[in-house]
Amino acid sequence: MTAREVLALHCELAGLPRADWQPEIRAAIDLVGLADRADGRTGTYSKGMQQRLGLAVALLGRPNLVVLDEPTSALDPVGRQDVRRIIGALRDRGATVFLNSHLLTEVERVCDRVAIVDHGRVVSELTMAELGLERGVSVRVTGLDGVGRDLAARYGPTRVDGEWLHVDGIAETDVPALVGRLVAGGGAIHAVVPTHHSLEERFMALLGATSEPAVGDAADPAAGIEPAADGPADAAPPSTSDEARP
């Protein structure tokens, strides 16, 4: 079958009025970027194109709720960006998108709210802001004494890991001032790397919290997060995301 025929079948199964089929199909094909291959056999499609077609099928009939299961798996970077764009367009239209994914960096980029499921049980359901994916900065600095390091503490909690000084929660606009103070304090700056707590780190921390009930009250997500965030996350190696790790 061609992509157009697959979409027509779903229009029919969805019970859409026949007059709406063509506009719906055209809109869906355009949105997922399959216009060039819409009349090609789906059997000849790459995995990425099949994913796009699956998305187009889900978009027919302008649903208010769209459930997507691993929509970016098997997609190249361009395809992933397209999927993010499509999800954004759905959100702007007022639809609710339920995205299920193990690619937490994708979730982090797209979602407003996150529910973390462990062994079939929702262990946490929070907004991204509540998850506290706060940003920070890692500075590779030498020649800095203890006083100089204390200067950095006014911008947020600090940690020292060899030549790396990590400052959590610092506003992006304060980074130049921090660097200025470190230089004024006698430090030689070798590198400045923006960092943030990744969802993956929070995810692992949350699972750690739920598997160790003594840390907090697991029935209260907020109570479960705070101790865990201060515990395992801080105890982990440099608290940066994979992309930003120096």
Place this chain on the structure above:
Amino acid sequence: MRSVAAIAIIARLTLREAVRRRLLWALAGLTVVIVTLTWWAFSRIADASPITGPVEMLGVSQVTVMLAFMFSFVLAMTAVFAGSPAIGPEIESGLLLAMLARPIRRSDVLLGRWFGLASVLVVYALVAGYLELGAVDLATGYVPSDALTAPWYLAGESLVLLTLAVVLSTRIASVAGGALAVVAYGLAWMAGVMGGVGEAFNNDVLRGAGTFSRLVLPSDVLWRGTAGALTPPESVLAAGGVANASLYKFSPFSGAAPSLEWLAWCVFWVVAMLGLGIVLLRRREL
């Protein structure tokens, strides 16, 4: 009503796939070849020995039944190979999951697939069956005792095997399900022969084995109906030297019209198996 519409959509889709996969063209091409060969072979038989007496007629009838048996085998294989991939691959590829996001039930998908394939098989069995009997008539002048009904029995036999293959496809991989269905078909035929022997020699154990096998898989009931419909009338048999008709019955190429009870059992079996298939599909994790 909504369900009927959904079944019709899936059945139409199945038919379209059959056309696209060249199944219909392959069946049509094979039919033309087989009918032509049948006419040619029977013409040679008639040329060698004109079909004038009961003995010649009996000979022609036995070749016709043998031909029908080969055709029933082809039909059975077609039913199994068409039915085995009806559900399983759809689940594995995720297509069924996407389809079931629409207002459509799993039972609609299974029944739609069955009706689509069943219509292909029935049309094929009837068209090819009547054309073959027409070719035999044209070449030899032999018309079986119940030529009009015989292709319907063949069609019914193919539906029994299609049902078995479709039900197996809800749980078992296509190749394994197809192999199982073929083996079951062969066993049912063998058990039918044993039952015929039991009938001819009045042996209760063999007769019971045949009956049990026909209850489990009634394909042989319909094959025996086909053979019976293609056999000459009793008078011709007697004139041809087959004095004891009950002894003749143990031949795998003989038979008689099934009773109404057996026909009802065939219908019930198909319906019950489709019900089982629906239950199995409903309980399957997609």
